[in-house]
Amino acid sequence: MSWSFSNDKPIFQQLEERIVLEIISGRYEPGSKLEPVRELAMTAGVNPNTMQRALADIENTGIIYTKRGDGRYITENTEIINEIRNRYVLKKTEDFIASVKALGLDEDGIVKAVREALKQGG
């Protein structure tokens, strides 16, 4: 199967995370059409019902929408995409901070470590 899933979370949540990530990372252009549910389910190797549920959830965030009888599209509204991207970046950064804080780094230490890593081309 092409996509791999971790054991600790429902599959539909993992599908949601992956698809949203593909949208905010620009793999899908704003306004472009999403593949049909069945095709996406095949690519991911999951039950079409599960994919359907994931897409319905993503739709609630406004980042994709349904055109009746035509399928799902990525929003043209780049504000929504940017907002979700910012939220994602913030979350990832918070996770990172939490993990290095656990090692005993203070604010200065964290900033220093980030600068160092950036310099090394990280």
Added chain:
Amino acid sequence: MDNIMECTGLSKIYKNAVALSGINLQIKKGRIVGLLGPNGSGKTTLIKLANGLLTPTMGNILIDGMPVGVETKKIVSYLPDHNFLTQWMTVDQMINYFSDFYADFNFERADAMLKNLGIDRTKKIKTLSKGTQEKVALILVMSREAQLYLLDEPIAGVDPATRDYILRTIISNYNEDATIIISTHLISDVEQILSDVVFINNGNVVLCGSVDDIRQREGKSVDELFREVFRC
């Protein structure tokens, strides 16, 4: 009618062994259901009751609201856990033979799957390897446009790449109203295509629910949960 299969107080007692002891179970339409349980738990007995190869000792089982019989066999496609192919026939003869039995047989579908798996239709069944024979058997069963597919251990004897192909075949070929019941103990391989699971042990249904609900509630995969529930 939302349920394709309904069991009420369903029991099957062999001479001196209880295979199923009064199970109550509803399977909804349009689902892919994993029937999971250790060896000898009653999986095959349940499947055989659903397609009329066995009759219940007590209780009853309805398929699409009908008692099991000629009418239900038209809408049920069954893959046995043993080899049912006629060994002296060629793959082509086997397909024609099968399609004579079932009005809902879709030749194009069979053809596409044989091509994708690179199976030579002119070969005699007995010259094919065990794994290839299993593929042919599954192709025959999945080429029917049935309402309920009963697959008893469909992926046990094939290599991982073919397993993936078969699972993809299952999710791409079933129509949205059809239901597939897969009995297996290779849970981690099938988990992501299942919508629901039924755990069965010693002839009883011990757990029944949607895969996503179980993962959310337990924080672990169905495979891990199975290992816990059935720890030896």
